Amino acid sequence: MGGRSVRRRADPAAPFRQHEPHGRQRMREVFAGQIASQVARLTGADDAEHRAGLVGTQLLGLALTRYVPRFPPAVEADTETLVRETGPVVQHYRTGSGITA
Secondary structure, eight states: OHHHHHHHHTSTTOTTOTTSTTHHHHHHHIIIIIIHHHHHHHHOOTTHHHHHHHHHHHHHHHHHHHHSSOOHHHHHSOHHHHHHHHHHHHHHHHHSOSOOO
16 A cells, blocks of 8 residues: 555656746645545544545655756655555554554
């Protein structure tokens, strides 16, 4: 599940780019609606909005560093590397499982 989210957002055609008209509102709609409701549905978590916010920090941070300042490590990483390395974090934010301290 976490990997799927990273894979979708690693696409440069994702609708979250800075220059897209109404991008800010669209991001709010997606993260407030789709992700929070998905987290709530899949986990029954009372803190679904909080968890969705954490998912948003990971995915938006990845998109920002990859496409705005174009930090070389983020730009040069292929999608499967990003999925492998960030997917477990996204999964943990969604479900509270998958990462141990």
